Amino acid sequence: MSNNSRSKAFTRLDVDIRRRELLRVGCELFAAQPYDDVWIDDVARHAGVSRGLLYHYFGSKRGFLTAVVEHEAAELLRVTEPDPTLPPRQRMARVLDAYLDYLEAHPQGYRAIYRGAASADSGIRAIMDANLRHQEQRLLDALTGDASASDALRLAVHGWLAFLIATCLAWLEHPTLDRTSLRDLCISALDGAIRASGTRPAGRPEVAANRVDVH
Amino acid sequence: MSNNSRSKAFTRLDVDIRRRELLRVGCELFAAQPYDDVWIDDVARHAGVSRGLLYHYFGSKRGFLTAVVEHEAAELLRVTEPDPTLPPRQRMARVLDAYLDYLEAHPQGYRAIYRGAASADSGIRAIMDANLRHQEQRLLDALTGDASASDALRLAVHGWLAFLIATCLAWLEHPTLDRTSLRDLCISALDGAIRASGTRPAGRPEVAANRVDVH
Numbered sequence: 001m002s003n004n005s006r007s008k009a010f011t012r013l014d015v016d017i018r019r020r021e022l023l024r025v026g027c028e029l030f031a032a033q034p035y036d037d038v039w040i041d042d043v044a045r046h047a048g049v050s051r052g053l054l055y056h057y058f059g060s061k062r063g064f065l066t067a068v069v070e071h072e073a074a075e076l077l078r079v080t081e082p083d084p085t086l087p088p089r090q091r092m093a094r095v096l097d098a099y100l101d102y103l104e105a106h107p108q109g110y111r112a113i114y115r116g117a118a119s120a121d122s123g124i125r126a127i128m129d130a131n132l133r134h135q136e137q138r139l140l141d142a143l144t145g146d147a148s149a150s151d152a153l154r155l156a157v158h159g160w161l162a163f164l165i166a167t168c169l170a171w172l173e174h175p176t177l178d179r180t181s182l183r184d185l186c187i188s189a190l191d192g193a194i195r196a197s198g199t200r201p202a203g204r205p206e207v208a209a210n211r212v213d214v215h
Numbered sequence: 216m217s218n219n220s221r222s223k224a225f226t227r228l229d230v231d232i233r234r235r236e237l238l239r240v241g242c243e244l245f246a247a248q249p250y251d252d253v254w255i256d257d258v259a260r261h262a263g264v265s266r267g268l269l270y271h272y273f274g275s276k277r278g279f280l281t282a283v284v285e286h287e288a289a290e291l292l293r294v295t296e297p298d299p300t301l302p303p304r305q306r307m308a309r310v311l312d313a314y315l316d317y318l319e320a321h322p323q324g325y326r327a328i329y330r331g332a333a334s335a336d337s338g339i340r341a342i343m344d345a346n347l348r349h350q351e352q353r354l355l356d357a358l359t360g361d362a363s364a365s366d367a368l369r370l371a372v373h374g375w376l377a378f379l380i381a382t383c384l385a386w387l388e389h390p391t392l393d394r395t396s397l398r399d400l401c402i403s404a405l406d407g408a409i410r411a412s413g414t415r416p417a418g419r420p421e422v423a424a425n426r427v428d429v430h
Contacts, residue, residue: 162381176366192407
């Protein structure tokens with residue numbers, strides 16, 4: 001490696017680290033307050049950089065929030081990547097554990113994602129919709145063992161993701177239950193929704209056969 | 216009644232009818248498209264009134280959306296008023312039936328409420344939060360027979376309302392199930408969530424005793 005290319009590599013690394021640090025600071029600020037109350041000057045001060053540098057990296061405050069949500073939503077998907085070698089029930093249980101691990105270890109990231117989703121920006125909503133569809137499909141694959149899913153199961157999983165998000169956000173605000181109880185609550189609601197979706201199987205008995213029961 | 220007071224009463228009635236008609240038109244337009252794509256000129260044209268009259272009644276486009284959401288959310292609460300003379304399970308089932316009646320009869324109103332909720336306006340979010348808290352408390356009262364609820368049951372009901380809303384909105388877009396299957400799905404998810412909340416009752420066994428089972 002020549003001196004020149006080494007210095008270029010160093011610069012890229014430097015840019016990448018700085019960008020990640022800015023996203024981390026943005027995540028904390030957006031998680032703590034509504035979008036309109038976050039000021040670029042505060043972000044710059046917290047990160048120890050100039051306001052100009054923030055605009056250089058992200059274009060606008062809206063662009064910055066979009067980058068924060070995109071980064072955190074991708075991170076949540078990454079850490080909850082299912083293991084396709086596991087049988088459906090265990091795969092599903094492992095994904096939920098990873099999800100709750102992320103929630104506990106990274107509450108700001110979780111809050112920033114869903115505050116961002118509530119920001120009415122169409123670009124951010126598109127990111128979140130794609131993210132939710134990805135999570136839904138993964139769940140359906142985990143529950144059916146990659147077989148096709150009935151309409152009822154699709155609707156059940158769609159509703160349950162909303163249950164999971166609402167429950168996790170409320171739990172972050174008021175952690176009145178221990179984590180095991182939270183997990184049991186989520187599993188049991190999913191189990192109930194799946195059971196109903198299996199009662200009218202429309203020719204797909206594998207749904208009922210694969211009900212989640214991971215206590 | 217003097218002629219004078221009769222004419223005043225007529226005027227008030229007239230104003231009220233016209234205001235309701237504007238809210239109805241607004242509801243249809245806000246239900247059909249995102250907030251930013253709704254133009255006051257379109258509302259005025261659909262309602263056959265002047266743009267000035269709309270501003271006279273509601274102050275601004277934001278004020279108009281707020282009035283639409285407030286009206287529809289209050290209507291949803293009104294038609295799902297529980298009957299306190301019924302035992303818990305039936306009370307709960309009756310409320311869900313009334314909820315689905317509203318959804319089927321008035322899909323625009325339902326969509327407008329939750330599109331409004333996604334509009335990031337803090338005034339509208341406050342209306343929606345109060346509305347959801349009201350629905351949550353009603354559900355808790357119906358489930359426990361007006362006894363106090365455990366933290367687990369509170370979280371279960373909070374999550375389940377998100378399940379219900381997400382499921383109903385998706386069902387309006389793609390009514391792939393019949394109404395009975397949708398109802399079964401919602402009841403069964405609630406039943407699952409309640410069952411888990413009763414497994415760690417924290418000294419309140421009435422929760423488990425009152426589980427919903429209304430097939």
